[in-house]
Amino acid sequence: MMNFLVKTIANAAALAVAIWLIGGITLTGGNTGDKVLALLAVTLLFGLVNAVVKPVVNLLAFPLFVLTLGLITLVINALMLMLTSWLADVVDLDFHVDGFGAALLGALIVSVVSWALNVAIPERD
Structure with a gap:
């Protein structure tokens, strides 16, 4: 439970x-x-x-991972951020992503910051 809480706070910071x-x-x-x-x-x-939709998209996009040497990950992360924005609108949360360009930059920033925080904060068993 503590690990989930730490990762959630790290993602919130990202x-x-x-x-x-x-x-x-x-x-x-x-x-x-x-x-x-x-x-x-x-x-x-x-x-x-990211837990439910992203694994399915990653599986379906596997040939693109090979073809683009993994760069498609940025596009998939941007699409997950846009899907989160859409779902947030559905459940009436005040979060919005304006277009694919903002989502792509946001996904890049979220990935880098989340990675850095997960490296800085050790995982507990």
Whole structure:
């Protein structure tokens, strides 16, 4: 349970950095508390999308992984971020990604920041 909590907070921090750096990714809300709760909800939604949808897409896109030497991963991550934005709109969360370009940059930032935080924070058994 502690490992899940640490990874969720690391992903929330990665999403927060992407929201802060990319103008096309927005998280709106009333006060800071509402924004933090919305960010945690979006993080859980993003984790659910990455746990359920992404493995299926990766399996179907396997020939593209070979053809592009793995660069298709950035496109798939961007699509997962756009899907999270769409689902957030469905469940009435104030998170939005404006277009594929913002999603691509956001996915790159989320991947790098999440990787760095997961390296810095050791995994506990």
